[in-house]
Amino acid sequence: MKTTFSVAELKTALRCMKQFDYRWLQGLKIAPTFTQASSQGVRAGVRRAYEMVGKAEPEEIEEEAATAAEVKVAEVFASGDIRDPHGMSEDQLLCEKSRTERRTDKATRLFVEHTLPYLPSDLTPDQGWALNVPGLAEFSGEFSAIDIGYTPIATRIFYPIPDDDAELLRDPLLALDAYAAETIRQEETKEAGEIKANNCIILATVSSKTTNSAHITFSDDSIERALDRIESVVEAVNKGCFMPAPHDSWTCNNEYCGFYGMCPYGQRNRTQR
Numbered sequence: 001m002k003t004t005f006s007v008a009e010l011k012t013a014l015r016c017m018k019q020f021d022y023r024w025l026q027g028l029k030i031a032p033t034f035t036q037a038s039s040q041g042v043r044a045g046v047r048r049a050y051e052m053v054g055k056a057e058p059e060e061i062e063e064e065a066a067t068a069a070e071v072k073v074a075e076v077f078a079s080g081d082i083r084d085p086h087g088m089s090e091d092q093l094l095c096e097k098s099r100t101e102r103r104t105d106k107a108t109r110l111f112v113e114h115t116l117p118y119l120p121s122d123l124t125p126d127q128g129w130a131l132n133v134p135g136l137a138e139f140s141g142e143f144s145a146i147d148i149g150y151t152p153i154a155t156r157i158f159y160p161i162p163d164d165d166a167e168l169l170r171d172p173l174l175a176l177d178a179y180a181a182e183t184i185r186q187e188e189t190k191e192a193g194e195i196k197a198n199n200c201i202i203l204a205t206v207s208s209k210t211t212n213s214a215h216i217t218f219s220d221d222s223i224e225r226a227l228d229r230i231e232s233v234v235e236a237v238n239k240g241c242f243m244p245a246p247h248d249s250w251t252c253n254n255e256y257c258g259f260y261g262m263c264p265y266g267q268r269n270r271t272q273r
């Protein structure tokens with residue numbers, strides 16, 4: 001029986017239970033694609049920017065963040081561990097590398113210039129959390145950042161900002177972020193009471209064209225639906241029920257699923273049947 005789940009594990013399970021089995025139970029590791037390497041770079045840059053909020057001028061934050069992003073992408077390239085699902089020639093690979101570097105740099109700089117000024121100026125980056133849901137499991141994760149009022153910041157890389165409840169539908173794990181933040185707030189302020197998770201997420205989105213931030217709130221109904229989905233994933237894992245991703249899933253392709261080539265349920269195999 002599996003009783004502890006990290007957010008990374010849950011994220012995979014929500015996308016595809018089969019992928020969860022390969023990645024987290026069988027322990028198979030797959031190298032990132034160029035797109036995923038770029039996301040890793042932007043994430044490193046954003047993390048550095050959060051660390052520097054209130055401690056440096058915007059130009060310095062932008063430079064430091066861009067450097068952190070560049071270093072991360074260089075690290076991925078240097079490991080020789082990049083996945084090329086499109087079978088590119090050597091020249092094409094070189095072009096793709098430099099396109100990835102440019103895209104990462106641009107997205108990171110746009111984030112510092114256009115999103116960071118609208119976020120709280122008292123951020124603590126990368127705070128870990130743990131949440132015990134009696135009878136279900138213990139969950140753990142990390143906020144991109146949290147402010148002094150215990151509002152968690154969720155960062156999305158290369159993603160548009162949707163409606164409040166639509167975002168929770170797409171990413172039920174935000175409900176855990178919100179619960180964890182509220183639990184920490186009540187512990188630290190010694191305030192007891194029912195823990196409600198609907199009032200406190202700031203969503204910061206980053207892309208290479210436009211970045212944005214929005215304070216979003218969730219309805220009780222959508223939180224309940226999100227928690228139901230998390231519960232069903234935990235139950236499926238414990239029953240050993242590893243269903244493939246839905247037929248029209250965005251993740252079931254060579255770019256986003258590293259197991260595509262070996263998985264008997266890959267879309268390509270399914271359409272050939």
Ligand code: SF4
Pocket residue numbers: 016017018019022244245251252253257258259260261263264265266267
């Ligand atoms: S190929 Fe599709 S079904 Fe198989 S693990 Fe990947 S996402 Fe899941």
